[in-house]
Amino acid sequence: MTRDRDNTKRKILEAVGALLARTGFSKVGINTVAREAGVDKALIYRYFGGMPGLLRAFAVHGRFWPTIAELLGGKRESLTSLAEASVTILQGHLAALRSRPVTQEIMRWELQERNELTDELARHREQQGIELMELMNAPAPGQAGGDFAAVAAIVHAGLSYLVLRSKTADSYLGVDLGSEDGWRRIDAAIDEVVRGYVESLARE
Amino acid sequence: MTRDRDNTKRKILEAVGALLARTGFSKVGINTVAREAGVDKALIYRYFGGMPGLLRAFAVHGRFWPTIAELLGGKRESLTSLAEASVTILQGHLAALRSRPVTQEIMRWELQERNELTDELARHREQQGIELMELMNAPAPGQAGGDFAAVAAIVHAGLSYLVLRSKTADSYLGVDLGSEDGWRRIDAAIDEVVRGYVESLARE
DNA sequence: TCTGTATGTCACCGACAGGTGACTTAGTCA
DNA sequence: TGACTAAGTCACCTGTCGGTGACATACAGA
Numbered sequence: 105m106t107r108d109r110d111n112t113k114r115k116i117l118e119a120v121g122a123l124l125a126r127t128g129f130s131k132v133g134i135n136t137v138a139r140e141a142g143v144d145k146a147l148i149y150r151y152f153g154g155m156p157g158l159l160r161a162f163a164v165h166g167r168f169w170p171t172i173a174e175l176l177g178g179k180r181e182s183l184t185s186l187a188e189a190s191v192t193i194l195q196g197h198l199a200a201l202r203s204r205p206v207t208q209e210i211m212r213w214e215l216q217e218r219n220e221l222t223d224e225l226a227r228h229r230e231q232q233g234i235e236l237m238e239l240m241n242a243p244a245p246g247q248a249g250g251d252f253a254a255v256a257a258i259v260h261a262g263l264s265y266l267v268l269r270s271k272t273a274d275s276y277l278g279v280d281l282g283s284e285d286g287w288r289r290i291d292a293a294i295d296e297v298v299r300g301y302v303e304s305l306a307r308e
Numbered sequence: 309m310t311r312d313r314d315n316t317k318r319k320i321l322e323a324v325g326a327l328l329a330r331t332g333f334s335k336v337g338i339n340t341v342a343r344e345a346g347v348d349k350a351l352i353y354r355y356f357g358g359m360p361g362l363l364r365a366f367a368v369h370g371r372f373w374p375t376i377a378e379l380l381g382g383k384r385e386s387l388t389s390l391a392e393a394s395v396t397i398l399q400g401h402l403a404a405l406r407s408r409p410v411t412q413e414i415m416r417w418e419l420q421e422r423n424e425l426t427d428e429l430a431r432h433r434e435q436q437g438i439e440l441m442e443l444m445n446a447p448a449p450g451q452a453g454g455d456f457a458a459v460a461a462i463v464h465a466g467l468s469y470l471v472l473r474s475k476t477a478d479s480y481l482g483v484d485l486g487s488e489d490g491w492r493r494i495d496a497a498i499d500e501v502v503r504g505y506v507e508s509l510a511r512e
Numbered sequence: 513t514c515t516g517t518a519t520g521t522c523a524c525c526g527a528c529a530g531g532t533g534a535c536t537t538a539g540t541c542a
Numbered sequence: 543t544g545a546c547t548a549a550g551t552c553a554c555c556t557g558t559c560g561g562t563g564a565c566a567t568a569c570a571g572a
Contacts, residue, residue, distance in 0.1 A: 130420065144550065150549085215416050215473060216332055217332075258470070266461065296455065301504035304500070310568085311520070
């Protein structure tokens, strides 16, 4: 065999991602990762110091969260109104999350367990979320007669939940989570509910 | 020691609930349940046939899902409008879920794993969800110019996610998930967003 | 009072987990 | 070419898991 530390480290990190996407966090351990990577587990300890270190390296190395640019999907210039911006961002969130199985697994993991790593990941996302809120030019609570941030949080969370749930459920409240048709309904509903709400704010 | 099969079974089932609420599904196993119940694990095999049988018995015995009556919170008579009914039901869903840690754990479990038991639980809830939709007297998609069911699914899912996330996160998009204040914002936002949306439907 | 049964106890199995230390060997540099 | 370093291998430890069979004994019914 050839000896190549960097390549081995890469194989290990890739194994984490593959295992994560395929089997979820609960099955990711030293032994399974080593097996998946075709590498002796002692090397994981030598190169990453153990499971926590490996996960940290994995978290740092990967691009799990969509950039703001991706969320906007090249529509940055069209964000002329609060409704416009909100719909674009929320629809972008839905599409981005759906296309990232590993991110979904990380989010499932975050729901189960709290540790320094999940906290760090959460901090990063919370930070980005707040940037997004600013990008929507959201009015502060009360300022426009409504709590826009709280509404956005509900919808954002709802999209997250529907995507996470789609792995293990066929439908949710009658909406098919297994077909593109169902997701088109969700996508359209984002538009409906956000515009409806923002209009009601404007009317006050 | 006294010999009392029924009491032992009860202790075992209670141990499942306690363990579930305290440590989540991933830590629920034959050994941990037996230890928690202060009982020999052989009895679990004798009385329940093993882990799947125990979980099934647990699922049957417990009241994890709020009844429709609880969701309505004694406001059945006031459901005069679509908006009224929807807000009441969604706020009821939020309160009910927040008060049920075991239900939350089951839902976390459902996000991770799919098996006959989670499927059965999901079927039951999907059924109840559809009843709720009918109770809201929801117009069919397209009938009122909007897909009410999809919007309701997003909001319903969002509330679920926020509650599940509150165990491991302090805030979500700037909304504090650890204080009653944050939840009051969510509660109010349900009202805002639903009314805003329903009004926009009426205006078409 | 005796006896059968079912409740509860215990010891043990194989499999697999995380973790470690000693060994072999490939590649590099003097 | 020889020697050193580090990459890779292997054997083995401890603990826990799910699962099972043999055993002890409390209790009810004859």
